[in-house]
Amino acid sequence: MKTTTSTYREAADYLSGLIHTVPQTAIILGSGLGALADRITDATVIPYAAIPHFARSTATGHKGNLLFGRLGCQSVMAMQGRFHYYEGYTMSQVTFPIRVMALLGVRRLLVSNAAGGINNTFHVGDLMIIRDHINMMPNPLIGPNDERFGPRFPDMTRAYDRDLIRAAEEIALEQGITLRKGVYVGLTGPSYETPAEYAAYGRLGGDAVGMSTVPEVIVARHAGLRVFGMSVITNEGYHFADDFVNDADEVVRAANRATDVMTRLFTALIERTE
Numbered sequence: 237m238k239t240t241t242s243t244y245r246e247a248a249d250y251l252s253g254l255i256h257t258v259p260q261t262a263i264i265l266g267s268g269l270g271a272l273a274d275r276i277t278d279a280t281v282i283p284y285a286a287i288p289h290f291a292r293s294t295a296t297g298h299k300g301n302l303l304f305g306r307l308g309c310q311s312v313m314a315m316q317g318r319f320h321y322y323e324g325y326t327m328s329q330v331t332f333p334i335r336v337m338a339l340l341g342v343r344r345l346l347v348s349n350a351a352g353g354i355n356n357t358f359h360v361g362d363l364m365i366i367r368d369h370i371n372m373m374p375n376p377l378i379g380p381n382d383e384r385f386g387p388r389f390p391d392m393t394r395a396y397d398r399d400l401i402r403a404a405e406e407i408a409l410e411q412g413i414t415l416r417k418g419v420y421v422g423l424t425g426p427s428y429e430t431p432a433e434y435a436a437y438g439r440l441g442g443d444a445v446g447m448s449t450v451p452e453v454i455v456a457r458h459a460g461l462r463v464f465g466m467s468v469i470t471n472e473g474y475h476f477a478d479d480f481v482n483d484a485d486e487v488v489r490a491a492n493r494a495t496d497v498m499t500r501l502f503t504a505l506i507e508r509t510e
């Protein structure tokens with residue numbers, strides 16, 4: 237697929253024609269945030285298949301809709317299902333929705349994902365604020381730079397917004413939610429890591445590993461969106477016991493168990509911050 241500024245524009249124009257208010261906040265409902273979709277009121281549901289140039293989501297536990305509506309008093313849009321590089325999409329397809337969000341006038345992006353814990357103090361079900369990432373996937377900005385969105389060499393020193401992190405920590409304290417904070421290592425997948433790989437990424441400075449989020453965050457930061465990210469720890473990769481194996485169904489179950497707390501936290505975060 238050739239992605240030019242006009243393809244993003246066509247998708248944005250199509251969506252503008254269907255919505256009443258331009259949302260300030262976009263949320264990618266990755267694993268753990270599925271239930272947030274049910275909290276969005278006055279929702280306009282737009283299947284990805286209806287949006288010009290959008291790809292379709294195929295991963296287990298992921299749907300394929302854009303939702304526009306209200307969360308509390310805030311106007312939001314949400315991706316119900318995301319595109320993963322391991323599904324065979326190009327990086328342009330994976331990050332296409334982010335640029336459409338930018339064209340629509342969205343100012344900040346909230347993302348969630350399921351991740352394997354490599355910090356040995358983390359346990360299944362823990363929630364981790366992503367304070368930084370290590371990108372081990374192809375960079376989605378490779379290719380001619382689209383100056384309309386951002387600079388050739390975008391800064392990544394503050395990829396995850398410090399004010400949003402601080403606000404999330406305050407909310408967690410008030411609501412008695414325990415949060416971890418750490419570095420997310422973004423890998424292509426789809427195979428899970430070998431024990432040697434878990435150990436290696438831990439020594440590199442990673443706390444959790446996953447197969448999403450980083451491409452979207454890079455493209456969002458390129459376009460100047462403020463970003464907040466959170467991982468649900470769904471397995472403990474630092475266990476070198478002989479009987480430890482990764483199981484995708486168990487990952488989905490662990491992520492779903494975190495959904496209520498995570499939904500509460502994201503809702504409060506959106507309401508509290510501008």
Ligand code: 6GU
Nearest residue numbers: 350351352445446447471
């Ligand atoms: Cl253990 N590894 C990767 N790469 N992605 C994951 C995961 C593990 N758990 C959830 N997503």
